[in-house]
Amino acid sequence: MNFVFSPTPVVSVPVLGQDERFPVHRIYCVGRNYEEHAKEMGFTGREPPFFFLKPADSLVVVESGQTGVMPYPTLTKNLHHEIELVVAIGKGGRNISAADAAQHIYGYAVGLDMTRRDLQNEMKKQGRPWCIGKAFDHSAPIGPITPIAQAGDVNNAEISLQVNGADRQRSNVAKLIWNVAETIEHLSAAWELQPGDLIYTGTPEGVAAVVAGDVLVGQVPGLESLEIAIS
Numbered sequence: 001m002n003f004v005f006s007p008t009p010v011v012s013v014p015v016l017g018q019d020e021r022f023p024v025h026r027i028y029c030v031g032r033n034y035e036e037h038a039k040e041m042g043f044t045g046r047e048p049p050f051f052f053l054k055p056a057d058s059l060v061v062v063e064s065g066q067t068g069v070m071p072y073p074t075l076t077k078n079l080h081h082e083i084e085l086v087v088a089i090g091k092g093g094r095n096i097s098a099a100d101a102a103q104h105i106y107g108y109a110v111g112l113d114m115t116r117r118d119l120q121n122e123m124k125k126q127g128r129p130w131c132i133g134k135a136f137d138h139s140a141p142i143g144p145i146t147p148i149a150q151a152g153d154v155n156n157a158e159i160s161l162q163v164n165g166a167d168r169q170r171s172n173v174a175k176l177i178w179n180v181a182e183t184i185e186h187l188s189a190a191w192e193l194q195p196g197d198l199i200y201t202g203t204p205e206g207v208a209a210v211v212a213g214d215v216l217v218g219q220v221p222g223l224e225s226l227e228i229a230i231s
């Protein structure tokens with residue numbers, strides 16, 4: 001088949017210990033999924049999970065052992081970090097039950113849901129979509145995917161982010177309001193999941209601003225860490 005111009009290449013993420021890469025389909029994100037983060041954003045109580053998306057080509061893919069580079073985005077004066085466990089879907093489906101969810105998971109990675117907080121807050125105030133605050137270019141740094149069989153017990157793992165060597169976020173994945181399996185159940189009721197989908201599962205408390213020159217290190221023991229510099 002010929003195209004009127006060259007199609008955008010498939011975005012892919014490296015897989016720990018393999019030459020084959022994980023081709024990305026969509027990026028789903030869960031909002032306010034840790035209680036202490038919901039509180040710091042001004043919300044309390046368990047609400048049904050809600051979702052937003054980022055374009056696949058908003059990923060900043062960081063290869064194993066490398067430090068990635070994220071350019072400081074336009075339009076914002078308040079770029080926030082959100083460290084998140086990312087679920088990589090290997091087998092699609094709709095109406096997947098939480099009990100069956102593990103069969104659909106290819107692996108896990110450490111990711112950052114970078115947020116132009118000032119723009120997101122303005123959109124919230126106006127009741128408008130969050131896209132400009134959440135789904136901008138380079139807004140989704142991600143490290144290599146660890147296949148589920150090689151990953152540790154990520155559902156009970158510490159999740160942390162350091163900026164320039166100092167702790168900013170530290171919690172445990174066990175504190176997710178909607179855990180990974182429940183998230184897959186809710187998400188697959190709304191969209192048909194496809195192999196290649198990534199799910200950013202939400203961030204714990206401690207979100208704050210970064211500036212050009214900062215170096216961010218995100219860690220979930222049992223997974224490859226993510227290191228990225230803001231330029």
Ligand code: MN
Binds near residue numbers: 032082113200202
């Ligand atoms: Mn987030």
